[in-house]
Amino acid sequence: MNHDELADQLDQRRGQVQAMGGPARLQARREQGHLNARERIALLCDPGSFSEFGEFAVSARAEDAHRTPADGIVTGVGRVDGRDIAVAAFDLTTLGASSTVLNISKLVHLRERASQSGLPCVFLVESAGARMPDIQGARGMGRVGMTGQRGRERETPWITAVLGPCYGMGTWYAVQADVAIMRRDASMSVSSPKVTAVALSEEVTAEQLGGWEVHARGTGQIDIVVDTDAQAIAAIRQVLGYLPSHIGEVPPLRPPDAVTEPQGDVEAAVPVARNKVYDVRHALAAIADRDSLMAWRELHGRPLYTGFMRLQGQPVGVVASNPLHKGGAIDAAAADKMTEFIVLCDTFNLPLVLMADTPGFMVGMQAEHQGVAGKIMNNIQALMLASVPRLGVVMRKSYGQAYLNMGGGMTDAMALWTTAEVGFVDPAVAVSVVHNARPDSPDYDALLAGMVADNSPYSLAGIFAAHAVIRPRETRAWLIRMLSACARRRQGGLSRHRLATWPTSL
Numbered sequence: 001m002n003h004d005e006l007a008d009q010l011d012q013r014r015g016q017v018q019a020m021g022g023p024a025r026l027q028a029r030r031e032q033g034h035l036n037a038r039e040r041i042a043l044l045c046d047p048g049s050f051s052e053f054g055e056f057a058v059s060a061r062a063e064d065a066h067r068t069p070a071d072g073i074v075t076g077v078g079r080v081d082g083r084d085i086a087v088a089a090f091d092l093t094t095l096g097a098s099s100t101v102l103n104i105s106k107l108v109h110l111r112e113r114a115s116q117s118g119l120p121c122v123f124l125v126e127s128a129g130a131r132m133p134d135i136q137g138a139r140g141m142g143r144v145g146m147t148g149q150r151g152r153e154r155e156t157p158w159i160t161a162v163l164g165p166c167y168g169m170g171t172w173y174a175v176q177a178d179v180a181i182m183r184r185d186a187s188m189s190v191s192s193p194k195v196t197a198v199a200l201s202e203e204v205t206a207e208q209l210g211g212w213e214v215h216a217r218g219t220g221q222i223d224i225v226v227d228t229d230a231q232a233i234a235a236i237r238q239v240l241g242y243l244p245s246h247i248g249e250v251p252p253l254r255p256p257d258a259v260t261e262p263q264g265d266v267e268a269a270v271p272v273a274r275n276k277v278y279d280v281r282h283a284l285a286a287i288a289d290r291d292s293l294m295a296w297r298e299l300h301g302r303p304l305y306t307g308f309m310r311l312q313g314q315p316v317g318v319v320a321s322n323p324l325h326k327g328g329a330i331d332a333a334a335a336d337k338m339t340e341f342i343v344l345c346d347t348f349n350l351p352l353v354l355m356a357d358t359p360g361f362m363v364g365m366q367a368e369h370q371g372v373a374g375k376i377m378n379n380i381q382a383l384m385l386a387s388v389p390r391l392g393v394v395m396r397k398s399y400g401q402a403y404l405n406m407g408g409g410m411t412d413a414m415a416l417w418t419t420a421e422v423g424f425v426d427p428a429v430a431v432s433v434v435h436n437a438r439p440d441s442p443d444y445d446a447l448l449a450g451m452v453a454d455n456s457p458y459s460l461a462g463i464f465a466a467h468a469v470i471r472p473r474e475t476r477a478w479l480i481r482m483l484s485a486c487a488r489r490r491q492g493g494l495s496r497h498r499l500a501t502w503p504t505s506l
Contacts, residue, residue, distance in 0.1 A: 021093025045078030096128025118246030126164030254313030
């Protein structure tokens with residue numbers, strides 16, 4: 001054969017790979033409004049930047065070789081906004097993107113190259129689970145164990161999008177990710193409803209077993225929910241903009257000419273009275289660079305808002321009380337969420353901004369049964385070990401143990417708004433406990449006024465437990481100034497990464 005004939009053979013083979021599971025299956029996806037694996041990669045990556053690993057890999061079983069292009073998982077490297085990334089897309093049209101020793105080896109190769117080269121990993125997953133003929137039995141499982149498929153070392157960011165039914169291996173890549181995104185009609189679980197029905201005689205739907213509400217509201221294993229593949233890809237690109245490529249570099253800065261001023265009035269967004277409810281997202285939008293706020297796990301542990309934002313172009317992580325939910329009282333789910341977010345930010349060198357307006361932690365039977373005491377201590381342990389700049393702001397109330405967990409005594413710099421109150425409990429509760437006084441008691445008003453005065457920002461600043469008292473409208477300028485003053489210059493802007501081995505799912 002000559003070079004032209006060999007090239008024709010290559011083109012023919014590439015055409016077979018590009019055909020994936022065949023025209024009928026690809027057409028069915030189009031009719032459902034879903035992109036296929038290769039279309040997802042094309043939408044994610046800069047045009048012409050994707051280079052594939054294992055394009056001609058096929059099933060190790062001879063009888064399946066002709067119908068398993070790329071063995072059901074497309075892997076390679078591409079660029080997003082000029083930055084190199086590693087990407088894997090599970091091809092549901094090819095035997096359900098079921099996992100085999102070979103495609104597991106492809107994923108391991110991708111992960112190892114990404115780790116060595118400092119590339120973020122993006123996984124676009126949907127999977128029917130294990131391919132039973134390939135990995136059933138001792139030899140099959142033994143070969144899986146020999147692939148090097150392990151838990152991850154948190155050296156580069158992982159972002160996973162669950163874009164269809166996802167069982168087994170695809171689920172593992174979602175729960176290990178730093179940011180997990182899910183399409184609203186997708187599902188994610190350890191085993192499929194069919195396996196569950198056989199194993200447990202339990203009839204459930206995919207949605208009941210692991211739909212978006214189960215994981216975004218309940219388990220907290222999904223951080224962002226979207227409606228379409230295109231929205232998922234857009235979210236991935238946005239998240240990458242906040243994170244460095246690896247733990248050895250700082251997050252990407254926006255140039256000064258790209259910085260836009262915030263939108264809104266923070267003092268209008270937050271009522272002065274501590275018992276009035278508001279949505280902290282409006283306050284954050286009035287502090288952050290315009291349109292830079294991006295929520296992380298917004299539907300879970302809602303008394304705390306966690307997310308990314310920029311301040312004068314610099315990405316930071318923010319944890320803020322949200323009195324719109326449970327009055328800002330921190331429940332077990334919110335404590336876990338905050339812990340995981342601290343770990344994410346510290347691992348990838350994002351400064352932390354903690355903004356408190358909380359009456360404390362949730363107490364009572366339900367909270368205790370959810371293990372809130374241990375979660376409180378895990379949370380404060382993570383905050384203590386974090387070595388990125390930590391800036392604290394008390395907006396209104398910050399009471400009890402939650403004052404410490406929201407940064408009291410554990411920040412590089414802490415500011416108190418003029419509306420701030422810090423104490424062990426709400427002043428009205430303190431009057432009742434300390435003086436056994438009720439609102440109808442003759443001296444109640446005087447006793448309450450004394451308790452309120454004891455909680456004032458000037459009392460805390462007076463013992464140098466806080467470093468500044470500011471107006472709410474001064475918050476943005478103060479944070480930007482403190483980010484500069486507290487930068488980790490001697491460490492090259494990097495964390496000490498003492499939290500990098502913390503589990504990704506609590």
